[in-house]
Amino acid sequence: MKMKYQTITMVLLLALVPGLAMADNALMEALGGKAAQKAMQDLGFEKGDANVLALTDAGHAIVDGQTSQAAIKGITNESGNSIGDGNLFRPLRAHWKPLWFYFFDKSTGEAVYLEANSEALSKSLDEFLDLPDDQVFSKISKANVDIEYLQNHTDEGNVTFNDKAFNGNEFGLVAMSNVWARGASYDFLQATAFHDHLCPGVTSGLHIAEFVEEKLPITNSSESYKVIACPQWCKDDLFQMRWDATPGKSGMFVMALTDAEKKAVPNVAGIYIRWNDTAKEGDALVLAYNFSAVDLPKWNGPSWGSMIYWDIALMPYEDNPEVFITVLKEFKVDAATLAQMQNAGMHPLKVAGVM
Ligand SMILES: [Zn+2]
Incomplete structure (x- = not known):
């Protein structure tokens, strides 16, 4: 009887809320909380455990017109994972992709993946709170994803990767988990989350960034890369x-090369300019990045492990990125040269004189 009275009060209250937006956010928050609860149960950890990483596309995914950022609040309230603690990241996904949650415990190597069931999200908050986990989530799977463990248990890895235990998100989530567990910096993981996954290509970006920052440091507020x-x-x-070198703010111009052009300038990685917007001049480096410059330890198991293993093998080189990098050319840039390198129809490598 008391339960019924509470429900009626809730319905009356919700009727006063414009557009039910608040109710939907409450539901999203409850969803994040339920994901964290289930992970805490399955992985056996307590709130605030520093060994646990949470990854989610909440805040990117939109379910039936409803944005999902409130789920992040639900996670933080329940498991304690937060951006501030450096143990919650949000890999970028298109808004129409499924809303998912992932928790990884570095002390055991185990991870749980949970995908939201959009049908459950169409319920009222009360109905939703009463739903069992297998109706809240369309997929719940648990696996050990530590790469050293998987090296000796490739059969388990085969199940996780080949049967898509994390609905196609395996590589991205497992790679991020492994480098996080081995002490990767917050800013690197943040960039990785923006890229959607961690591959050696992103690591090459870190190496190039550090090299450029060393060679051409930013010294005043008029300068940018x-x-x-x-x-x-x-x-x-x-x-x-x-x-913050985004294409929309003219910080980046993106151009592909043909295979023949790539062969003509082996390993070319682009032109990096420290531009002074007051003086209208800058310094440019044309760089090459050679992934094979160092003989790194190789993964001998099934193909799903090779990129993850490579990601980890590259980690120590953050301190000496120059082993992979060659300066093909260094030159001064004025406004006219910069415009030439940026314009469609011009070939930036020819303008720079390396092709
Ligand atoms: Zn990539």
Whole structure:
């Protein structure tokens, strides 16, 4: 009887809320909380455990017109994972992709993936709170994702990766978990989340960024970096986060090369310019990045492990990125040269004189 009275009060209250937006946010928050609760139960950890990483596309995914940022609040309230603690990241996804949650415990190597069931989100808050986990989530799977463990248990890895235990998100989530567990910096993981996944391409971006910052340091507020991403690869998403070098603000110009052009200038990675917007002049470096410059330890197991293993093998080189990098050319840039390198129809590598 008391329960019924509460429900009626809730319905009356919701009727007063414009557009039910608040009710939907409450539901999203409850969803994040339920994901965290289930993970805490399945992985056996307590609120605030520093060994646990949470990854989610909440805040990017939109379910039936409802944005999902409130789910992040639900996670933080329940498991304690937060941006401030550096143990919650939000890999970028298109808004129409499923809303998912992932928790990884570095002390055991185990992870749980939970995908929201959009049908459950159409319920009232009361109905939703009463739903069992297998109706709240369309997929719940648990696996050990530590790469050293998987090296000796490739059968388990085969199930996780080949049967898509995390609905196609395996590589991205597992790679991020492994480098997070091994002490990757917050800003690197943030750039990785923007890229959607961690691959050696993003790491090459970190190496190039550190090299450029050392060679051409920013010394005053008129200066910024401009990137002629020619050819583009995964590295270029890191510069957007780390340097705020976005295409929309003319911080980056992206151009592909043909195979023949790539052969003509082996390993060319682009042109990096420290631009002074007051003086209207800058310094440019044309760089090459050679992934094979160092003989890194190789993964001998099934193909799903090779990129993750490579990601980890590259981690120590943050301190000496120059082993992979060659300066093909260094030159001064004025406004006219910069415009030439940025314009469609011009070939930036020819303008720079390296092709
Ligand atoms: Zn990539």
